[in-house]
Amino acid sequence: MKNSYALITGASSGIGLEIAKNLAKRGYNLILTARRHDLLEKIAKEIKENNNVNVDLISKDLSNSNSPQEIFDFCNAKNYKVNFLVNNAGYGINTSFHETSVEAEEAFIRVLGTSVIILTKLFLPKMIENNEGKIMIVSSVASFAPPSSIQPLYGPIKTFMNRFSDSININYKHKGISSTSVCPGFTITGFHTASGVQEQMNRVPRFLVFTAKRIAEEGVEATLAGKSICIPTKTYKILVFLLNLLPQFLLSYAEDFFAPGRYKKY
Ligand SMILES: NC(=O)c1ccc[n+]([C@@H]2O[C@H](COP(=O)([O-])OP(=O)(O)OC[C@H]3O[C@@H](n4cnc5c(N)ncnc54)[C@H](OP(=O)(O)O)[C@@H]3O)[C@@H](O)[C@H]2O)c1
Numbered sequence: 001m002k003n004s005y006a007l008i009t010g011a012s013s014g015i016g017l018e019i020a021k022n023l024a025k026r027g028y029n030l031i032l033t034a035r036r037h038d039l040l041e042k043i044a045k046e047i048k049e050n051n052n053v054n055v056d057l058i059s060k061d062l063s064n065s066n067s068p069q070e071i072f073d074f075c076n077a078k079n080y081k082v083n084f085l086v087n088n089a090g091y092g093i094n095t096s097f098h099e100t101s102v103e104a105e106e107a108f109i110r111v112l113g114t115s116v117i118i119l120t121k122l123f124l125p126k127m128i129e130n131n132e133g134k135i136m137i138v139s140s141v142a143s144f145a146p147p148s149s150i151q152p153l154y155g156p157i158k159t160f161m162n163r164f165s166d167s168i169n170i171n172y173k174h175k176g177i178s179s180t181s182v183c184p185g186f187t188i189t190g191f192h193t194a195s196g197v198q199e200q201m202n203r204v205p206r207f208l209v210f211t212a213k214r215i216a217e218e219g220v221e222a223t224l225a226g227k228s229i230c231i232p233t234k235t236y237k238i239l240v241f242l243l244n245l246l247p248q249f250l251l252s253y254a255e256d257f258f259a260p261g262r263y264k265k266y
Helices: 014-025 037-050 067-077 102-130 154-175 198-202 212-224 234-245 248-258
Strands: 004-009 029-034 055-059 081-087 133-138 177-182
Touching: 004 014, 004 067, 004 102, 014 029, 014 037, 014 081, 014 133, 014 212, 029 037, 029 067, 037 055, 055 067, 067 102, 081 102, 102 133, 102 154, 102 177, 133 154, 133 212, 154 177, 177 212
Parallel strands: 004 029, 004 081, 029 055, 081 133, 133 177
Antiparallel strands: none
16 A cells, blocks of 8 residues: 555545544555645644554645646656545535526536546556556535525535435446545535635534534545445434425425525525
């Protein structure tokens, strides 16, 4: 595993940070990426001190269309063999659709969608050549739920990512590559503050809220096992089962209990 690396986007906080720590404990060398360079440096130093692995970092903004290629070029220049790709970076937009700028929506689609597709596209050929590759896409339980009013594109992009992940499995499983959509429910991270929805998050019933460490552990296990989908925790497995079963008009009665403020009408 000397030159084998796991590349993690959104590794400076929350679920991505816990995935990085989890993979380091399992002996993976890491390439961390996110925008906050200083934070990444601090995290890289800590992980190196606690584990016998190499950790490198590259700070990039994934809303910039050049970033996936620049991350790929960085790995190539250093001769890193990326056989575990974690597409995790993400955020939410807490503004109703008619008020957001076109630029803000485009950046959002780029970070949560386009960059995932391009990074996967860039790293896939080498994985095929080596006959091994694990891809994790951090999606969301929102991919199974009706789109919410405060972030109308969030759920649909995550649904798109689940289907993209399925298409990787259909086309490349026989080449030794698997892709896992990890679909967490409400998780304690920097997400809700960064997305301006911490107040709604505080009103979510506690039995629906889990730690990033738990999500990372279940997500990494599922990805290593080559599962196509992972819905961490029994609670959310049941909830997703119901979301798939019940008609949307029935779900609207329960939405304010399960996701307070998310279905406010504008
Ligand atoms: N928390 C939840 O309840 C929840 C539930 C379901 C799914 N998820 C998903 O889990 C994933 C991780 O989110 P989290 O909850 O761990 O949130 P978080 O703590 O806010 O972490 C988000 C990460 O994404 C990075 N990021 C954000 N915008 C970026 C950009 N433009 N370019 C590059 N990196 C960017 C952030 O780093 P920098 O700020 O340093 O760039 C940070 O490392 C997301 O895809 C999210 O949709 C979260």
